[in-house]
Amino acid sequence: MPTSDSEDDTPASSNQTEGTKILLADPKTAILRLSLPMMVAMTLMTLYNVVDAFWVAGLGADALAAVGFAFPLFIITIGLASGLGTGGEAALARTIGARDRAGASSVAMHTLLLMTVLAVAVTIPLYLFAHDIFVLMGAGDAVGLATEYARILFMGTFALLFGEVAYALMHGEGDAKRTMYAMAAGAVANIALDPILIYGLDMGIAGAAWATILAEVIAAVPMVYWLFVKRDTYISLRFREFSPDAAVARNVLGVGLPAAAEQLALALMALILNGVIVLIASTDGVAVYSVGWRVVSIGLTPILAISSAVVAVTGATYGARAYARMETALRFAARLGLGIGLGLAVATFAFAPRIAALFTAGDVPGIAPELTTYLRVMSLVYPMVGFGLFSASFFQGTGLGARSLTITVLQNVVLSILFAWIFAAGLGFSLSGIWWGVAAGNAIGAALGYAWARRYSAGLLIGQAGAAAA
Helix, strand or coil: CCCCCCCCCCCCCCCCHHHHHHHHCCCCHHHHHHHHHHHHHCCCCCCHHHHHHHHHHHHHHHHHHHHHHHHHHHHHHHHHHHHHHHHHHHHHHHHHHHCHHHHHHHHHHHHHHHHHHHHHHHHHHHHHHHHHHHHHHCCCCHHHHHHHHHHHHHHHHHHHHHHHHHHHHHCCCCCCHHHHHHHHHHHHHHHHHHHHHHCCCCCCCCHHHHHHHHHHHHHHHHHHHHHHHHHCCCCCCCHCCCCCCCHHHHHHHHHHHHHHHHHHHHHHHHEEEEEEEEHHHHHHHHHHHHHHHHHHHHHHHHHHHHHHHHHHHHHHHHHHCCHHHHHHHHHHHHHHHHHHHHHHHHHHHHHHHHHHCCCCCCCCHHHHHHHHHHHHHHHCHHHHHHHHHHHHHHHHCCCCHHHHHHHHHHHHHHHHHHHHHHHHHHHCHHHHHHHCCCCCHHHHHHHHHHHHHHHHHHHHHHHHHHHHHC
């Protein structure tokens, strides 16, 4: 195992795949080659969310609000799977860096089995109590539509969770291209199915939910083939060779549980904001937030793709004890995210009125001015978002999931909600005050998270240098 960056970290074993060679190459090159395919796939996936909102908008404000109220529950479901997948990805990358192929396969098997347990645990209660949850959330006239939409989505929980975990595992071994193909197939399928099911078959909001489920199944099919049939991945998934190991499970959950909790924190923020918004502007404000956040997701896609690459590259370099290269990866990602964020901020601010008009067609044109304000305010935080996301990913890659969770909670719950209330009150309890508060909380939290990650990285380098000198 190498202890310095002067040694060659690229394995010579014939068992290595193209993906693992990319993963253990120069960190700058690895981040670019892992993130670019993910940018394409994630852009298509976030685009289908926006397209979904576009088609649902034609059903009226109540339908948009229903999707908005169901969105936090959907975030919880997908967030739990994403968190578990992140835990598996980080642990997998560390074993690859440590040259432990058998350990990598064990990590993957444990992650998939944990996913199966999670699917059962999540689906049943959310399906049974969806109506009561929406009543408690104050959905009002949108309760019926929200319940119908959410319950259909929960029927496809297993396919949804499998897709998230399989994506993460293949990405964790550096296989970004095929991950992109599967994700893109699901996104394109959803975009195509939305108008057919919602309007062509006159299924209404239920059609939007069914389109999502069918798309998840379509995306899962090639992943099943590559992992269980073709078996040309670095990891080997064979149940007869599997041996349960509590230590491996703890290794996955050590990052997976905090990562899932991060998604729950985001859902909590959305729930609280929905409640505050309802108090100020009724369900129309929730419609603004629902549509606006989907549009903002398009802007964040390149930064989120880089963040995913940081988890894998950090994990591999940490496993190889190549701490200088690990810090190089973090700093390069931060500079890249800053540049992309600045460009996206300018474009979003300039075209906000046109974007708002596009996604408020049909029966909800009245929310266009407020949606324009939301998009412009949130665009200002784009340059800072990466600093927080990359720092959280950095800690996930090193196995310090609790620190990643701390950054996310501080940034998205504590500071964002605090400033949202302060700004809303200061601006006469207006919706624009909420948007400004969320933006300020995110920017400040991101800066604090990045400072923490850099300090930890510096400590590792100092410790390694001291050990070498001794």
